[in-house]
Amino acid sequence: MAEGNHSSTVTEFFLTGFPGLHLEYYGLVSFVLFLVYSLTLIGNATSFFLFLSDRRLHKPMYYIILNLSACDILFSTTTLPKIISKYWFHSGTISFDGCFVQMFFVHYLGSVNSFILFLMALDRYLAICHPLRHPHFFKPSTVLILSVTAWTLATLSALLMVIRAYPLPYCASNVINHCYCDHVGITLLACTDRTPYAVPAFIAAMIVLLGPLAFIVFSYISIITAVLKIADLQGRLKTLSTCSAQLIIISLYYLPRCFVYLANVSGIQFSPDLRIVINNVVHLLPAAVNPLIYCFKTQDIKQMLLRRWSKSRIGIVVKLSFH
Template sequence: MLNGNHSNVTEFILTGFPGLHQEYQGLASAVLFLVYFLTLIGNGTVFCLFATDRNLHKPMYYIILNLSTCDILFSTTTLPKIISKYWFQSGTISFTACFVQMYFVHYLGSVNSFILFLMALDRYLAICYPLRYTLILKNSTIYILSITFWVVANGAPLMIVIRAYPLPYCASNIINHCYCDHIGITMLACTDRAPYGFPAFVFAMITLLGPLAFIIFSYCSIIIAVLKIADSQGRRKSLSTCSTQLIVIALYYLPRCFVYLASNVGIKFSTDIRVVIVMLYSLSPPMINPLIYCLRAKDMKDTHSTVKVSSKPVG
């Protein structure tokens, strides 16, 4: 460890939900385990449907596949450790493991934001430029864009981890959260946090607001294009193709924007409330997204129905 002579911390302690009474810890762990289980089952179902039906091998579903991959990895990065805390009273995490977890938390959050950008791009081209859609957004284009986003998203999280790792940590080693993140860790450093916190804040804003700006632009353009459709049934059909993506985007962005806005206008939350809000907007979308797609996306719904019929015994 760099600057090891200046650091007395060899491990961190995750408090989870700080104000949670011991009698409710079993219930909390059961709920978290259920969330993790449903996330794996739901996103695993998306993979199975995609693998068993070539009709789903279209740009939109390759984007969904990226989203499911990101959701599984994020939940696997964050949930097992906090579940083990309440099941086995194992709330400690080693110094290096905490930074590894921090890296993946911010990296997968960045990837998720870029995937939602790609999702908005898909609907924008499909509705605003329908005749050019198949020429512009081919499967090969999605491959290239997806790989690019997974690679590019690696840069900033790696930078903030490299800068935070050698800081002197010689005070408290208690992180009031369910997982390691940049704010939670660097607040424990025995040095001025500003030179490290500000670049991380800028990175978060670019990652969050950059894709969000395009998403807002794309859906404003979509609404304008849909209003120009004379047929009311055609308008409804066009809007219905966007409703699934809008729900997923809202689940990801609205709580985050609320938390950032509240913190900047002086609204303060208790530690317990803050942790609960962060956990809700971090872990709810990975669990809910597959349900939204499997129920609302027509091709997936038809595939699911076909699988159910073919699985029934003959006679």
Template sequence: MPEGNHSTVTEFILTGFPGLHPEYHGLVSAVLFLVYVLTLTGNVTILLLFATNRSLHKPMYYIILNLSICDILFSTTTLPKIISRYWFQSGTISFTACFVQMYFVHYLGTVNSLILFLMAFDRYVAVCHPLRYPIILKNSTIQILSITAWIMSQLSNLMIVIRAYPLPYCASNIINHCYCDHIGITILACTDRAPYGFPAFVFAMFALLGPLAFIMFSYCSIIIVVLKIPNVQGRKKTLSTCSTQLIIIALYYLPRCFVYLASNVGLEFSADMRVVIIMLYSLFPPMMNPLIYCLRAKDMRESLWKQFNRSPANLNTCI
């Protein structure tokens, strides 16, 4: 690895959606801005509900709290720059800022994966070991595990950035993506990418498939337990307690697994289609998660309803 940064590149250019016609730039920026506003509004609402309702201070909602924080940070890391790309024709990003964005993209993705792991663990203990649930999963336990997830994700992602930063970038500075990521940046390096790309790929697979393996194990175990319940109503009630988490996990993992599997079986996507798919699985779950919580989680739904009932309009109606 070369000592220091000998690059002739001082900034990168994010193309966004490479084949998008200029006449649609305003529409795309408006849609992305709406997605960002909805994501912030929904997840900030979750934070406020958690802060103002002690009834939500339970292990499952501590996990949801961490997921909302992660979704807010990820959207804030990625969306403002690509919105300005189409709104203000400002697609350039400084060399250092691109690597900072890359770090947070991969760091928050790893945290998200670990939080979903905790979500599956919560449901596994609740369904498969219900009598031990209050002992195993206390609020303090979830807080410690959540903090551990945020801390553990830092070092490995930081090392990926540190190894990529000093590479000689002396060719193209155009990144065919909506944000800076490891592949998009290192593919522009004027050197053999394999020594840097392969370890990053292995870590990405470990961060994605490690939690996914436990998630699949936990829900297979849950299904086995549910099938042993003789009462059909009891089965439905037990499954309903897992439905919220299962939808959220599916939104996060299914598109990612599809992209990885498609690339391995030789299914090719155009540059535009690939960026669209990546943006969908990156930005759609953070926007939809709060809606899923409020519609599917009973305590969250009741807390939101209480907040609406306390509004001045409702008080006047009652009077």
């Protein structure tokens, strides 16, 4: 069949969400997803508020964290409202063009996230392995340039996927077995051989995922090697503590994805429900828990929150004493 945009045949797509979910659980699932979305928005918006309200946080590392928070907010906003409306209002359809717009942002923001984690690892690598170079290289202006570069470069692979997938003929099923539109879910519905389109998309995804991951692995091997050279045990622990938040965030992002890819390569088969649950946990859980990691594992933010809590408690005690 000749290629072309057959949107006159398929004018909208239907997102199955969790295929085996019974109707009586729709309300519970929509509430849980709404709670995850709310926590993601509140937690990451709080990161912005803390940064803007305290100049002591205006450091390169926190500029990187703000990029990650912005990415988490945008990704959750791109994906969660639609699937929440499916279970809350029984509305699982999405327009033809809207599906491709969502697909673009899903892959775009995933790429941005990967690049930002690369910057996070670069910051710790320079701070620990090359401490004299770190203040000169990792200035706020440098972080701004690197951040803009990450957000710009990420458009290339996502735009390539959309440009190559949009003109395909879609003339059969319009059911996407997922909670949101992604490249695999859409192109599986094309009435043509998807191999010429799937292979370049897979290669681009691997470059975006494994390129930063390769440097992250190298940087933390170098960091561990440098830490082991510190004679004082207390010094080792203190140095490693500066990496703990970043390492947890990076692990939450990469380990589940590597598990999914390795499972696919090794031929491990998941049920449709389990596969969709894993994909949602991989993409949505880190966005909700990252702000908690910033607060409890980042020393500057922890100290600032303790100062604010102490001041508010003192203010309450003074008011009660006055009355």
